[in-house]
Amino acid sequence: MSRYTYRLIASDGMARRSELTTAHGLVKTPAFMPVGTQGTVKAMYTDQVRATGADVVLGNTYHLMLRPGAERVARLGGLHRFMNWPHTILTDSGGFQVMSLAQLRKLDETGVKFRSHLDGSEHVLTPERSIEIQGLLGADIQMQLDECIRLPASEDEVARAMRLSLAWAERSKAAFAAMGGPEKGQGLHGIVQGGDVKSLRIESARELAAMDFGGYSIGGLAVGEPQDVMLDMLETTLPELPETKPRYLMGVGTPEDIVESVARGVDMFDCVLPTRAGRHGLAYTRFGKINLKNARHADDPRPLDETSNCPAARDYSRAYLHHLVKAGEALSMMLLTWNNLAYYQSLMAGMREAISAGTFAGFREETLAGWARGDIAPHVP
Amino acid sequence: MSRYTYRLIASDGMARRSELTTAHGLVKTPAFMPVGTQGTVKAMYTDQVRATGADVVLGNTYHLMLRPGAERVARLGGLHRFMNWPHTILTDSGGFQVMSLAQLRKLDETGVKFRSHLDGSEHVLTPERSIEIQGLLGADIQMQLDECIRLPASEDEVARAMRLSLAWAERSKAAFAAMGGPEKGQGLHGIVQGGDVKSLRIESARELAAMDFGGYSIGGLAVGEPQDVMLDMLETTLPELPETKPRYLMGVGTPEDIVESVARGVDMFDCVLPTRAGRHGLAYTRFGKINLKNARHADDPRPLDETSNCPAARDYSRAYLHHLVKAGEALSMMLLTWNNLAYYQSLMAGMREAISAGTFAGFREETLAGWARGDIAPHVP
Numbered sequence: 009m010s011r012y013t014y015r016l017i018a019s020d021g022m023a024r025r026s027e028l029t030t031a032h033g034l035v036k037t038p039a040f041m042p043v044g045t046q047g048t049v050k051a052m053y054t055d056q057v058r059a060t061g062a063d064v065v066l067g068n069t070y071h072l073m074l075r076p077g078a079e080r081v082a083r084l085g086g087l088h089r090f091m092n093w094p095h096t097i098l099t100d101s102g103g104f105q106v107m108s109l110a111q112l113r114k115l116d117e118t119g120v121k122f123r124s125h126l127d128g129s130e131h132v133l134t135p136e137r138s139i140e141i142q143g144l145l146g147a148d149i150q151m152q153l154d155e156c157i158r159l160p161a162s163e164d165e166v167a168r169a170m171r172l173s174l175a176w177a178e179r180s181k182a183a184f185a186a187m188g189g190p191e192k193g194q195g196l197h198g199i200v201q202g203g204d205v206k207s208l209r210i211e212s213a214r215e216l217a218a219m220d221f222g223g224y225s226i227g228g229l230a231v232g233e234p235q236d237v238m239l240d241m242l243e244t245t246l247p248e249l250p251e252t253k254p255r256y257l258m259g260v261g262t263p264e265d266i267v268e269s270v271a272r273g274v275d276m277f278d279c280v281l282p283t284r285a286g287r288h289g290l291a292y293t294r295f296g297k298i299n300l301k302n303a304r305h306a307d308d309p310r311p312l313d314e315t316s317n318c319p320a321a322r323d324y325s326r327a328y329l330h331h332l333v334k335a336g337e338a339l340s341m342m343l344l345t346w347n348n349l350a351y352y353q354s355l356m357a358g359m360r361e362a363i364s365a366g367t368f369a370g371f372r373e374e375t376l377a378g379w380a381r382g383d384i385a386p387h388v389p
Numbered sequence: 390m391s392r393y394t395y396r397l398i399a400s401d402g403m404a405r406r407s408e409l410t411t412a413h414g415l416v417k418t419p420a421f422m423p424v425g426t427q428g429t430v431k432a433m434y435t436d437q438v439r440a441t442g443a444d445v446v447l448g449n450t451y452h453l454m455l456r457p458g459a460e461r462v463a464r465l466g467g468l469h470r471f472m473n474w475p476h477t478i479l480t481d482s483g484g485f486q487v488m489s490l491a492q493l494r495k496l497d498e499t500g501v502k503f504r505s506h507l508d509g510s511e512h513v514l515t516p517e518r519s520i521e522i523q524g525l526l527g528a529d530i531q532m533q534l535d536e537c538i539r540l541p542a543s544e545d546e547v548a549r550a551m552r553l554s555l556a557w558a559e560r561s562k563a564a565f566a567a568m569g570g571p572e573k574g575q576g577l578h579g580i581v582q583g584g585d586v587k588s589l590r591i592e593s594a595r596e597l598a599a600m601d602f603g604g605y606s607i608g609g610l611a612v613g614e615p616q617d618v619m620l621d622m623l624e625t626t627l628p629e630l631p632e633t634k635p636r637y638l639m640g641v642g643t644p645e646d647i648v649e650s651v652a653r654g655v656d657m658f659d660c661v662l663p664t665r666a667g668r669h670g671l672a673y674t675r676f677g678k679i680n681l682k683n684a685r686h687a688d689d690p691r692p693l694d695e696t697s698n699c700p701a702a703r704d705y706s707r708a709y710l711h712h713l714v715k716a717g718e719a720l721s722m723m724l725l726t727w728n729n730l731a732y733y734q735s736l737m738a739g740m741r742e743a744i745s746a747g748t749f750a751g752f753r754e755e756t757l758a759g760w761a762r763g764d765i766a767p768h769v770p
Binding site: 076090334 | 427428429431432433434456461465466471473687705708709711712713715716719722723
């Protein structure tokens with residue numbers, strides 16, 4: 009069984025290209041991880057997800073613990089087998105969604121008590137239970153339980169949540185060791201908190217670095233603050249983290265967020281944006297976002313991007329996609345989600361190649377220029 | 390360009406195995422045609438539909454004329470290109486759905502005037518306009534406009550609708566010739582009506598046979614009457630139709646309806662049942678229908694059918710499918726629709742082989758016994 013390890017392959021400025029090894033394969037970074045909330049990347053077959061270039065998908069502990077239940081998934085052979093994804097799986101701790109979805113939350117130093125948004129049943133999530141659940145799911149890369157607060161927040165509140173998260177980091181690490189995570193080749197990430205307060209971000213990163221986690225996540229960003237604040241926090245935080253470990257910016261983001269974060273040294277990303285947008289008629293392309301609901305596509309015979317190697321981008325006219333969106337057909341979600349994940353993965357592959365070639369700055373400039381240029385004018389028959 | 394032709398390959402009792410040639414390929418019969426109402430077989434990629442064994446899909450004239458519009462589809466290169474299905478397409482006349490979906494219908498000898506169920510806009514469908522639309526879509530196999538009434542109905546009413554349909558058959562055939570359908574290798578079906586009145590069915594079939602259509606459809610069945618009435622009408626009607634032309638039983642049906650109708654000499658079928666059931670948590674298998682909503686599947690690690698060559702039936706546990714259905718995930722519709730179409734096609738392939746081998750009676754008996762036996766008892770872990 010492989011251990012969770014990080015190997016640097018190339019760097020260009022602060023941008024890094026690397027390979028993570030997990031018990032279920034290699035993860036090429038910079039990596040984008042499609043979100044498989046309830047044990048499925050919505051509207052996608054797993055072999056399609058894989059073919060877009062994804063090495064890892066994310067599962068949500070909160071959702072899976074409530075339905076179908078972690079013990080049940082374990083009895084059925086673990087999440088990999090359950091969802092038919094034999095490659096790497098990363099899980100979050102459940103904490104973020106307890107805060108955003110659950111009812112009647114009560115948080116103290118022990119953990120958080122809440123009621124399910126599905127049926128009102130009562131549940132408790134502690135650092136230990138979160139690690140236990142992630143172990144039952146069989147996640148290759150696991151997250152400590154943390155408290156993620158929305159910005160803006162007072163500095164006192166940010167400091168309290170950050171220090172609680174540090175205490176939970178210790179307990180998570182102990183639980184992970186006690187439950188045999190390392191022997192199973194699994195890895196555990198500590199999560200940097202500290203809101204938009206530089207000194208707190210630095211304190212959090214240093215304390216976590218001293219605990220020697222398998223990897224480090226940056227939490228509590230992309231929660232309402234402007235992009236420049238997020239990038240500023242990355243510039244403050246990343247130098248405090250060990251260079252020999254992966255860095256994962258949680259819940260980010262737009263293609264531009266991702267390029268700018270890679271430029272600052274982030275290795276891993278996840279976001280619902282490409283999948284959610286695909287279910288709402290939006291396509292991500294080299295020329296920015298295309299809203300297929302717009303009537304200007306109704307007679308346009310061109311595909312989304314004839315140079316793409318994704319069939320969804322290449323083999324269907326915009327007129328057809330517009331029709332499917334207007335008609336509310338499932339195929340519109342299937343094709344646009346596919347296109348979006350393929351575009352995100354091609355963006356990551358482009359960055360990996362550029363980092364190896366030492367041309368990341370040029371790639372970034374060209375990519376931003378493509379988005380700025382916008383979609384090409386529709387063909388008039 | 391190939392012409393629409395029928396070639397008998399084998400027969401066994403009244404059951405026939407044959408090959409239809411169209412401008413877009415061969416159609417092996419007995420054939421099941423998945424329904425692609427709005428230019429998509431719901432929740433399926435076209436290459437998956439093809440891989441299940443489908444040689445032909447159905448498009449709905451009523452839906453496509455309203456959205457995206459037949460003239461638009463023609464400008465975009467026809468329905469084959471629009472929906473990325475390069476194989477045979479059959480279209481209905483639009484009449485059936487005008488009766489079931491449209492508002493404020495007004496029918497006379499000329500045709501039918503109605504308001505769209507989408508936006509209330511006014512449209513007229515005549516035999517000539519229906520053929521024009523089907524030609525604009527580029528359908529390989531087209532249907533005359535007919536009047537299909539619900540059963541039970543009075544004999545007078547059945548007779549009136551049947552005779553109106555005969556008059557429209559003449560006009561449809563003339564329009565089809567005038568618009569160059571035969572030169573494009575397309576085929577036109579006359580539609581037998583006559584409700585549950587044997588003498589009217591016979592009159593309809595004889596009159597249509599005399600008009601020499603490319604094929605014959607049996608309409609107005611599976612509209613509320615018991616199965617034995619439907620089969621009785623088939624036994625009455627089919628002997629009146631030329632043996633050298635395909636016979637299509639419209640809108641039928643359950644696996645059992647299909648086996649019983651093949652036994653009586655029907656060649657072609659279409660039905661929304663496998664696709665619609667798949668979107669509602671129901672799987673068709675060798676052992677009958679399985680309702681994945683049922684809690685008894687929650688811990689069942691077995692696939693739907695490990696002997697199937699369809700990944701949806703083979704690579705996912707019933708527990709996972711149950712979870713997806715309960716969670717309302719798009720993948721549940723995708724996998725169950727896929728399974729159902731694959732099962733229907735395997736049933737058709739089994740009948741074709743049995744007819745060639747002269748073992749149709751045994752195949753039929755064995756198949757009915759499998760359904761009667763029901764789903765195997767769940768595994769208790």
